[in-house]
Amino acid sequence: MISADIPTEHQELLDQLKDMIVAIDSAGACRTAERIVAEKIDPMRAIKYSIAEAALAIGHKFDTGECFLPHLVMVGDLMDQVTMILEVGIPQEDCLKKKVVVIGAVQGDMHSVGKNLVGTMLRSGGFEVHDLGVDVPSATFIQKAKDVKADLIALSSLLTTTMPYQREVIDDLVSMGLRHKFKVIIGGGPVTSEYAVEIGADAYGKDAVDALVVAKKMFGME
């Protein structure tokens, strides 16, 4: 995307940063981020463009089988590094506030890979992700969501006999008067969009890429 309102060489730097993140070139991406800061290019523009576009590109590559979970992890780490460089000159109160996600596999469920994929994808896509791991009781999800002031609780279930715990989290939010505070997205092998509706979830993600698309749409981040 070429923007008319910035010099061409600045746009080139923003594109270079995006490309280096996608290529997982840590040294190159960090150097480019430092140049962006040195050239006094608006760091928020770099975050909203370079990093966001990189996330989209990586998501597409994952979908087409060009990259895999480890690449998502490395891209996520690199995005954090680059963001720290870019945010050096930004007053704390002006830093882009990320939407916060608490994610985990529900109680009784030890399967982590799907949850890891979604969490990493969300992180690459600009969310702040708190991963609670596996076999997470409802109370733990809710307490963490309160502690970090989460926007979204993401519940993974890979077994039909752990799906009831997705319902349990939502029911507990309701009984605690907290339902309105958090959006809830569910997913996992046996989970369906119909089940999401049945238990009162806000959304369903059929896979990691879809979860990111749905989450971004939920918060107007397309």
Added chain:
Amino acid sequence: MRLPFFEILERAKKGPAMEEKEFDMSIFHRTQALQKKFGIKYDPETPLVIDGDLPDRIYQAGRELFLELGAYCPNTRRAIKISEAELDREIAECPTAVDLGAGQDRVKMAHRSVAGNEDVVVVAGLQTLPFSDEQTMETIYYGCARDRCVDGIWGGIILKHDQRHEIQAGAPSEIYQYRKTVEALRRAINRAGRPGMILVNNAPSSVATIAMFDEEAGLRRTDYMEVTGMSEMKVTYDDLNRTAYALAHGTPIHGTHSSIIGGFSANPEGAAIVAVAASLQLISIHKAECFRCGTVDARIKSRVSRAQLWVAGTGIQALNRNTKLIVDGTIGDHPAAGPGTKQYLYESAAGHIVSTVMGAHSTEGTRKFVVGLTPNYGTPLESRWMGEVCKSAVGIDFATADRLVRYLLAKYEDNLVDAPAGATFEELYDRDRLEPLPKYRKLYEEVKNEIQTQGLVFKDWSN
């Protein structure tokens, strides 16, 4: 002597400490390096590797990976590692055959050779399928048990007690319901006149799985304990609980693990290496006598994509060429398509053929990959298909297997994402006569004839 179980427990407590992320990323970095070192390359044009030494190189790479990384225990955040000498002893002293089942239904599950003629053990049934009620479940399993082409059946679960109370993993309801399920399985096989046939069921928690063991009414010492290694290359205390019970109780242990294409294994080459490494983990750490060498794809809800056939088939071949271990494949267990469709039969046949030809047994049952909470989403005919195809594939040569698999892939591989949903037992079967409805029977026979013309000669099980 094989590594004692209590030594494994000690190493779980005292092995190298590391965070899970570090272990996971090690899988990625090391498999990438090992692919280069051993020249391992996936060729989509060759879903079955039928010549050359690629399987041997995958074996060496998998062995090296396991010796380097060990298995990760999330409970203790440590890696359980074993030495090369210890691994060699595990491989040398692991049984090459194990007896399963009892009386007239007893079978020997032994090491098989690639493209060999050795008998294949098939435990079919509808693996972990949810059922609406006990009577329907027992009826369906009775139907599965009647088929002489299967040596055992895998159980499922009734998702609600009294059709009201949800069964939840880790809760007391799980123990009660799984116990009642296996009692119904025993009644089903007794009714079928096959009281000694192999029964398997695996609850999400170890305590519920252990609770199913009861010589009179549940799982027996002649069945096996299913122990799962968590993907990828992990072992939890819950897994080891099952091992502990099986060792103390005197029941064979069957391990299972799936590498993940798209996970930390990354590409198919990495997934093949991890499939072998995790198989060695299953015998060394989980103390399995037999094990499944398997893979899944993070993006596909089927186990028989081209890449998955390559990964699982080559991993199985690697183990059978280089050891005398008892390998299970069950590649055809979870098609994307649903029961009552030709695609279900095509997909599962491809996996069953590759499993058998590469030297594996198939003992993990079958059902559609995603069934959600839909009850009774399977019939005895899919179980029969598993037995028929797996056993009929014994003795076919590589060229025939390759031709069959290519034929089958052409039938389904473009439809794995939007696979036909199929239908439930009620829609496919005459419940009173316990026979497939004419439409389903016709479909089954059509596909059977079709595959027969491609070179798979089906055995006659009518006597």
